[in-house]
Amino acid sequence: MSARLAILGGVDAPPLGGSIELVSPCLPPEFSGRWEHADVLYTVRGQRAGEPVYQACLNKVQKVLYRKLTKASEAADADFYAFSFYYDRAVDLGVIGKMRRREELSESLTTSKLLKELFPAVCSGLLEPQRPFLCLDLVYISVLLQELGFPHHKQLRLARTINQVETSWALGATFQHLESWRKH
Template identity: 35%
Template structure:
């Protein structure tokens, strides 16, 4: 379909403010009022940024992601209700559907549009778009614009989504894998995912320091976990554990092996935690860089334990997810970032 360069060029970003809070809403599954309080802190930032005469014309929207999709309906709705009340108390415009849980595929589409718009890939006649990878706590998303007809033919129908933008139709490959986020993957590797009665059980892994015994809260549930007292620890046995989580469970489009991708969220966090990239600027990594760092951390687990007891497991899971899950090559390049600032501030893949 023909594109109108004029239409594209008229849409420009004049400015933005990025602010985030941790942990996410799902961490307050049993304390919805405290969860809503974190949203109020973000609204306070918006109040400072938006001129008062525009408050009533400025809509506020919260689209919750996979963390809330994993909660019970009762707990998720309690959180959303508290957030809605905070919105209503703010000076901003509150649309009818301003607070809801976002569909996983929609999450991937929005990320893809945002990245390609900010990097200039959707302006003029430029059609060299980049894919996006997002690794949250409960789910992971992959989105890209297929270039080959073969990809479209071999892809399951529910992985493809069409939409119109800038007088063009885009047919995206996008899918959200619920239960394959970093924190959900920890439970799966420990053998604790989808187990109803976890109270009192100790879940052990060769991805954790041998002497470790601790508690961890996720999705409103308390888990006890620790290292294996007997047997091997380190990268090799750990990789075998996490491999079971992803092996044969994700669709692998051949085209992505030669494509360019931006990677966000826990890809960025774990890369920063282990000095693979700069905290402010992010960086360009090859898939094998995650594997190299995973081996270093896992084979020296006690030294890295202070950063996070799950660091070995997390890096090993990211390695397995990229290689065995999605099917990326060792030398596939990833732009690993927290946010995309502007086209001028981003280095090229070349």
């Protein structure tokens, strides 16, 4: 959510009174609403129509992440599983089915398919127009994977559980593991 705040143009510190309005190319041009992060309520809205939302959002996210990540060369050769936020966005899109009798589905997708087909459609409002942050979140995920060195043709395995154990803890463990690669 802190990345979302940075992409929206906010700072990761509470304002000194009053509310803050954030205008972003990653939100639908007609959208105006409220969003809360770290106990701060923001007014957020899309900027006026002009440049296609996907391209404008992509440019914004690339600027926010520029030179903030180190490529993990191991990503090219290792099986890659994505959990939590990644899985939830895929469910939001209907790319992965929702729970079936206590079992959650696992799905494999390539990032190139998502980037070329699905994300631009979401950002243009053709899919899921009632989810104003979906374009921002998806573009962030795709740029993050690119910056980490994840190949476009490689399968991205999305899952919520492993052996019926919730995987939300895995995000912190993954960051710690990637950081240990940097130190060696």
